[in-house]
Amino acid sequence: MSNAMTISRAAEQACVGVETIRFYERRGLIKQPARPRRGGYRVYDAELIERIHFIRQAQQLGFSLREIDELLALRSHPQTHCGDVRSQAEMKRDEVDHKIEQLVQIRTALDKLICACPGDGALSTCPIVDALARYE
Amino acid sequence: MSNAMTISRAAEQACVGVETIRFYERRGLIKQPARPRRGGYRVYDAELIERIHFIRQAQQLGFSLREIDELLALRSHPQTHCGDVRSQAEMKRDEVDHKIEQLVQIRTALDKLICACPGDGALSTCPIVDALARYE
DNA sequence: GTTGACTCTGTACCACGGTACAGAGTCTAG
């Protein structure tokens, strides 16, 4: 048993915390391996590690755990074909685009304020404070 | 009392919900007006409305409530000068820039996957599923 | 003076993605 993949080894392999694995199990994102007879430690296998990698990669791409759930369901469903996954990715891309647009607007607004602010002088004349207070 | 600014009127003026005002009060972002003697309804004044506008505007610019707390503290502190506020804005701008960069990277990665995916055919050959599973 | 709308206080709950612990069990090295 000394070389068996226990949860802490699995966590190490997958670069996540032990509690994170348990959390994914509770969420149903990964299934808990059966315990050996008479209750010992669960043994994790490579497929499960791979699944955790999938989850982390998808998170990096901006998918929420709920969405990853759907991706995983698609993936394990035999009828799924490539286009289903691709349209998920396309939707996510559009979402990311939208977020970028919003942030660019915020950035522009902040920059305008920063440029308008002399950086010295009394607070009462600060255009930033002024702009925040003004209701438009 | 019929024309007094009660909390619901204040909420309307500030374009937020009544519960949101109460929430800001609990958070200490705005101070609760004193109740008239013998316990009646609190009366909100224009300054408070303006403060709520300040909060909402700052939220629009990507400041968290905690950061808005700091901005408000700066604003009501007599020694503060313009530069203090400006450097907060600059930090926020840099943060927003960073978020944009990250999202652009995500967008690029998604797009690459989408372009590589034929959109038809079996799931087993899907480059998106493949990429998500691969650990790099 | 009663009805109906509003307010007040306190507390609980929502989604999100975990993190932390207690108390029991198990495994392994020495």
Place this chain on the structure above:
DNA sequence: CTAGACTCTGTACCGTGGTACAGAGTCAAC
């Protein structure tokens, strides 16, 4: 055989920005 490290189960908690009540009080109009 025992100590120390790990695991298991269950449950509670974190921060974020609110939302949703219940039960009591208050106010204005009719």
